Amino acid sequence: MRRFACRRYFSNLNLKNINQKVVGAEYAVRGEIVIRAEKYKKRLAKGDTSLPFKEVVSCNIGNPQELNQKPISFFREVLALTSCPELIDTAPNAFSKDAVEKAKEYLSIIPGGSGAYSHSMGILGIREKVAKFIEDRDGYPANPENIFLTDGASSAVQMCLQLLIRGPQDGIMVPIPQYPLYSASIALHGGTQVNYYLQENQRWSTTVDDLHKSYEEATRQGTNIRGLVVINPGNPTGQCLEESNMREIVRFCSEKGIMLMGDEVYQTNIYSTTPFTSFKKVVCDLKEECKDMSLVSFHSVSKGFLGECGRRGGYMEVYGMDEEVQMQLYKLASVTLCSNIDGQIMTGLMVDPPKQVVH
């Protein structure tokens, strides 16, 4: 194959005349360091021995299967069977019984199979599984009509920020250190990033005093705070917040009338003795006290015991959102039609995995 494009024209577009919000956004996870790493990989692959190392290991982003974590066969078997339902008859012995049963269940709830567009919020039967998972986790009801299945958590976060941010006067509070999706997306949507700081010596928690300080400083400068991001368990810090700290954060958001965005994609990656508690639970615990509260929380199949990053599956639950506003979020989700069906199936499998039965 010839590898070069037609002679390059003088383009009518340049760095100065495109959308400056795009130019201004920084996304370190796929930025300079990654580009340099790729160059090194190519040099090593060509037999270059001049570098002081023999291998490049990419740890810029949690990508376990790239680093040889084996996928769990049950999930993959269900995907194979829903892609190719005839295998249920032609190769029954190649699959576990459980996987065949589970695949049949999914085939019965997916109208049109995995090759059809679904409802823009995702397949109802899978949203029902997600709602059940949230109810069992938190002890509070969840409504499938408040759940959106998305292409990973990243696209869900982008939709929420697009909904909130009207212009540079609108601020979103983000923890520092953060996962750069937030800084990049706030910049892309033209908002203002307002930092609050996590304290390493207090197990990466924040204090309500710090939140007030950041809020007030931003407000003094004319910024209208619209939302607050909490990443729990922390990314990149790894801590689980104490419930008492979470209650303070929820009270703060309620008092200020701002939306809480709970990034909970690492909820099964726990490295400390503090257990994971969801913001949904804390918000429901405080429902009498915190009247004016909307929460969106995010989850993903890319993390936890699955690590199925390439599937681009996940969900967001919206809670306490004005119905008309939620219809706007639905419209946003609709413009790209729906999230990919295999990612939706993987999300269903994540929230409703095979369970050990004790006889």
Added chain:
Amino acid sequence: MRRFACRRYFSNLNLKNINQKVVGAEYAVRGEIVIRAEKYKKRLAKGDTSLPFKEVVSCNIGNPQELNQKPISFFREVLALTSCPELIDTAPNAFSKDAVEKAKEYLSIIPGGSGAYSHSMGILGIREKVAKFIEDRDGYPANPENIFLTDGASSAVQMCLQLLIRGPQDGIMVPIPQYPLYSASIALHGGTQVNYYLQENQRWSTTVDDLHKSYEEATRQGTNIRGLVVINPGNPTGQCLEESNMREIVRFCSEKGIMLMGDEVYQTNIYSTTPFTSFKKVVCDLKEECKDMSLVSFHSVSKGFLGECGRRGGYMEVYGMDEEVQMQLYKLASVTLCSNIDGQIMTGLMVDPPKQVVH
């Protein structure tokens, strides 16, 4: 399962204080009519006999497998095998030889398998297949470094519009009738939609006079035209443009220094005697004459003989774009990490399907 959310709070968000670009966007494909159709479906499912029909058939969007078009087994077999590579050994007779060979080829070019994030532009080996397909189709070279694998064409179109549109002064020319992705996305990104009209009695072509008229009227009103969308074959009109008409459009874009966006997702759905010609070919034909030209063209696995809408697979080829601008497009693609891997595999299979061998 309890089906209701916790008592709804008074939300701090309402239709008036969210991003008005979102509120202003209209997306008919998933709008009022679809919502009403869903209500009818639910009533029919509950046994309601008061409606003057017994069935609702959804034709609001091309979704062939929802309407019982059978998926092509070869493609599904390859997906099953790449999801579950052990099936190559445990169930060799359940698959066609060709599918097993093809799956092995894909497994060799996908580092980390289908559960790992790929390069943000997509898997290089698949981008090479896309480049080869474009070269064979057009007779001009294509460069895998100019190809982005995307979650369907819709997300590719959104990225391009996000790159181009800086504010309401920036206009994008769209054909009328159009596919509502364009009007919705232009509104979401805060630009101005500038209509040009297709003439039914001239086989839904446009004339260069009409383009000039629309352009000049918009310019007089202070709009800075930045891009022009052509949907070819037409959606919803179904025509293929004559090459002479396409040359006029390319010359127009070159003369005005605006980006041409070629939506070519229906390139294998031909209903007329006029064959499909790609804009890439026409732009390359005119390369001496049209110096200042950038083109982005879109393709998708959702249409044509595949109809694999639920996969969310597709690609865009950028051509004649300033390298620094293309890096910004790469950054935009990076913020959601990568498109789903099964959609990438399906895109590879679409551009490099099994071929009939004549002995």
